[in-house]
Amino acid sequence: MGERKRGPAEGGTIGSIAVILAAGIVLGVAFNAIGLESRPGWGIPWIGKDRAEGLVSLDGAIEGLPEIPDLEEPMEADLARVRLFHEAGAALFVDAREVEEYSAGHIAGAISMPYDVAAGEPELMENLDPGGRPIVVYCGGGECELSISLAYEMIFAGHTKVLIYTGGYDEWAGAGQPIASGVAEGS
Amino acid sequence: MEAIQSVLRHSWTVRACRVGIGVIFGYAGLAKIGDLAVFAMQIHNFRMVPVSTENVMAMTLPWIEIVAALALILHIRARPAALLSTALLVVFTIAVGVAYLRGLDIDCGCFGTADGAQVGLRKLLENAGMIAVGAIASLREAKGSG
Numbered sequence A: 001m002g003e004r005k006r007g008p009a010e011g012g013t014i015g016s017i018a019v020i021l022a023a024g025i026v027l028g029v030a031f032n033a034i035g036l037e038s039r040p041g042w043g044i045p046w047i048g049k050d051r052a053e054g055l056v057s058l059d060g061a062i063e064g065l066p067e068i069p070d071l072e073e074p075m076e077a078d079l080a081r082v083r084l085f086h087e088a089g090a091a092l093f094v095d096a097r098e099v100e101e102y103s104a105g106h107i108a109g110a111i112s113m114p115y116d117v118a119a120g121e122p123e124l125m126e127n128l129d130p131g132g133r134p135i136v137v138y139c140g141g142g143e144c145e146l147s148i149s150l151a152y153e154m155i156f157a158g159h160t161k162v163l164i165y166t167g168g169y170d171e172w173a174g175a176g177q178p179i180a181s182g183v184a185e186g187s
Numbered sequence B: 001m002e003a004i005q006s007v008l009r010h011s012w013t014v015r016a017c018r019v020g021i022g023v024i025f026g027y028a029g030l031a032k033i034g035d036l037a038v039f040a041m042q043i044h045n046f047r048m049v050p051v052s053t054e055n056v057m058a059m060t061l062p063w064i065e066i067v068a069a070l071a072l073i074l075h076i077r078a079r080p081a082a083l084l085s086t087a088l089l090v091v092f093t094i095a096v097g098v099a100y101l102r103g104l105d106i107d108c109g110c111f112g113t114a115d116g117a118q119v120g121l122r123k124l125l126e127n128a129g130m131i132a133v134g135a136i137a138s139l140r141e142a143k144g145s146g
Helices: A011-037 A079-088 A099-104 A115-120 A122-126 A146-156 A168-174 B002-008 B011-033 B036-046 B051-074 B078-101 B121-137
Strands: A075-077 A092-095 A135-138 A162-165
Touching: A011 B051, A011 B078, A075 A079, A079 A135, A079 A162, A079 A168, A115 A122, A115 A146, A122 A146, A135 A146, A135 A168, A146 A162, A146 B036, B002 B011, B011 B036, B011 B051, B011 B078, B011 B121, B036 B051, B051 B078, B078 B121
Parallel strands: A075 A162, A092 A135, A135 A162
Antiparallel strands: none
């Protein structure tokens, strides 16, 4: 091996690290700026926000099934509205919890898609066919954020009508709504 | 002892370790830039940084990894790049360790969604190994051994 140029002296080490960091930051910001301008956009907002707080709720009078427009972010739905979809079979219910929790009890007809599994295998979501209906994602309710995370992944995977039932399984079961148990996927 | 030192500091050993870390960092960075939104969410799941800064981290961290990788592989400012990479590995490992201790059942996000690895003991061991390689890569090459 030929003699190569020696690295910078000790004093230059910190400087070189700073150069690498600066180059990375500049490239990252530039890359994201391009992503924000592109159509379809793949850049992300400059300031992160808490998704649980920023959720828009499906509201308006409850008269028949609400129309869900094509969304760029999932919307939150309450028990009263989610019930309408469930009764009419007008939505695909997706359980974002672990398989064991799903087996122990889930919203009747819901399919199991644990967030942990889906995040590593986006094709699961891409291949999911809700038959033109909205997808209603839920988890355990309360502090549970799996449904929010999975709902965003659904949007990234190309689905446009994604609702989050934040009340979750606990509220649903507590309200005496139809539930099922076991691992068999509902239809 | 001296023999071990001379092997570790041999320029071939040090350079091989630098290229190894470089390849890993390059892959990790490229795997993340394909889906920044997912990576931002993976950072969020660690719950370690303020929510408002998560996106800036998500957009810059992969590129810092890529630039460091290029420096390591192309042998330009390689030792500072090795020091930086090793420091980053230590920070990542602490993050994984803390998440594991807190019982968070989350994706590592180390390679974006390219691996579905969860935070856990296995990941900690992998990282410990990479830190060891990074430490060798950070050594000053022995004079006259190249």
